[in-house]
Amino acid sequence: MKWKALAWNKSAVGYLFILPSVAVMTLFVIVPLLFSLLSSLYSFDIMLQNFKFIGLDNFHTVLDDDRFWNSLKNTVYFVCGNVPLQIVISILVAVAINKKSRLNIVFRTVYFLPVVCSMTIVAMAIQMMFDFNIGIVPALLREWGLPVVDVFNDPTWAMPAIILISVYKSFGFTMIILLAALQGVPESLYEAAEIDGAGRAATFFRITLPSIAPSIAFVVITSIIGSFQVFDQVYVTTKGGPMFKTETIVQYVYDKAFVTNEMGPAIASAILLFIIILIVTLANLRIGRKSEQNF
Secondary structure (H helix, E strand, O other): OHHHHHHHHHHHHHHHHHHHHHHHHHHHHHHHHHHHHHHOOEEOOOOOOOOEEOOOHHHHHHHOOHHHHHHHHHHHHHHHHHHHHHHHHHHHHHHHOOOOOHHHHHHHHHHHHHHHOOHHHHHHHHHHHOOOOOOHHHHHHHHOOOOOOOHHHOOOOHHHHHHHHHHHHHHHHHHHHHHHHHOOOOHHHHHHHHHOOOOHHHHHHHHHHHHOHHHHHHHHHHHHHHHHOOOHHHHHHOOOOOOOOOOOHHHHHHHHHHHOOOHHHHHHHHHHHHHHHHHHHHHHHHHHHHHHHHO
C-alpha cells in the first residue's frame, strides 16, 4: 500500500506540473477550436449577433466561391516558391558559415537580424525601396538606363516579390536550426571522407545532408505551416492585389470577416485551411520518416 501511495504521489506531482500548460492549451486552443467548429454551422455577424443555424451552407458558400479557389492557388504558389528557396538558401549559408571564426560570427548576426524584426516593418521597408516613384532601386535602374517595373502593382511580379520578402525575413531562423545540426555532425566523418579522397560535393551529399536530414524535415514542416498562413507581408504590400493575384487564404478569411462581415464563411474557410495544413503536415511527416530510413 505504501508503494502504491508513493507512486500516486509521484503521478500527482507530475500532473500538477503539466496542469498550467494543459489549462492554457485548453483555454486558448481547444476551446476556440471547438467554438469555431460549432460556429461554422451558423450564420451571424461580427458582433456575435443574429445567430441562425444553417448547417453546412457556409462550407458550400466557400467552396462555390471562385475567390476562395483563387486564394488557395495563390497560397500554394507562395508555398511552392517560399519553402524550397528558403530551405536551399538556409542550407548553403549554414554550410558556408559553419566553421568557427570571428567573421562567421558577424555573418550569423547579420543573417539573423531580420528574424527579430517585425514582418510588417521588413515588408514596409522593402516596399519603400522598390516603390516605383520614390524607391531607391527604381531610381538606380533609371540611372543605369534599365527598365523599371512597379513590382507590387504588377500581376506577374507581385507574388515573387512577396516570396523574396518572406525568404529574406525568415531564412535566418531556418539557418540557425540547420547550423546547430551541422555543428553536431562528428568531425571524424569528414576526416574519413578526406582520407578516402571524397570531394566537396560527395562529402556534402553523402555526409552533410544525411546527417542533418531530421533537422531539414523539421524546418520543411514548420516552413510549410507558416507559409500556408502568410498574411502580414501580403496585407502591407498589396492587400491581395493587383487583380487578386496575391490574395491568400488568410487574406480571404480577413476580408470575409472584417470587410464584408460574413463571419460564417470566414470561419468555414479557416477550418478548410486547418484541414489542408493538417493533411500536408501528415504527408510531410510520412515522407520525412521514409527519407530518414533511406539515409
